[in-house]
Amino acid sequence: MRDCAYMNMKKMEIDDLIGLFKVLSDKTRLRIMHLLVTSQTGVCVCEIMDALSENQYNVSRHLRVLKSVGLVQEKRLGKWANYALAKPENQLQRLCIEIVSSLPKELFALDALRLEKRLALRVNGKCVIGVKSPEWQKIVAQLSQEGGS
Amino acid sequence: MRDCAYMNMKKMEIDDLIGLFKVLSDKTRLRIMHLLVTSQTGVCVCEIMDALSENQYNVSRHLRVLKSVGLVQEKRLGKWANYALAKPENQLQRLCIEIVSSLPKELFALDALRLEKRLALRVNGKCVIGVKSPEWQKIVAQLSQEGGS
């Protein structure tokens, strides 16, 4: 992946703040961060995909960005990659989590709802259905029906 | 001026948050905002220029952006344009001020110091020296000498 400005973390300077805001300036990244901050649980890539209705490579790429600045951590479990909020190790990361926590939750309500439904499909606390699963398609159809009423 | 994404304010949506973070993702804008938030006083363009050591057209342009999203307000006084933090009129603007207020002040210490010295040159509470004034050049030279010790 090409280098991006928001990956450049040295000592704490104004430029680091700028990097932080740049990280939060992408919709997909902000939604992922909010998901991880509010849910306080590790989730795999396909669960994020479904919660956000976002495709695989974008979720993956944005997770990489978040990981590169130390905001999230990855734990591989077989084919699955589990991502969770990292324990903040500097002021900047704490600030970021504070900021994300302070955002109006209503704006992310749909993501949260979908994540809840998606996590309910886990078996033994683990994701087992992967991408494009019929179970999930059905739930999505149901949700869009309710939403359209 | 060409349209920018962060100027597009409708109802409060995630995209508005993105716009907010984009506004804060520029160093000059963030420094201006911090200046206005912490100083709580209206300042003219040339005072900002000197406080930030930034040129005229960039300060002017970024002020325009901040004004366009309702974060700052302008009051013209003859040749001088006085800018101040606008009274926040929605949740997003309040959030922005909160966020800027929460940033580590040390990072903006030099700007704050220069602004303090610059405001001390006012007469009757008004800026009178304009741009490229010898008085200010002298103070800058003094500051850089102290900083280099």
Added chain:
DNA sequence: TTCATGTATGCGCAATCACGCATATATTTT
């Protein structure tokens, strides 16, 4: 070993956006 599946990434493109330059506008001073 071959195939299926979850995840990662190189490439090319298009959009965004900050900047320098030059110049325009507005107001005061001479």
Added chain:
DNA sequence: AAAATATATGCGTGATTGCGCATACATGAA
């Protein structure tokens, strides 16, 4: 009226960056 001064802005450019596509990689299943 003309010059000076504070501020604003159109234009061209370069840098950044998000995305779609195709494909690579890694691991488990058949």
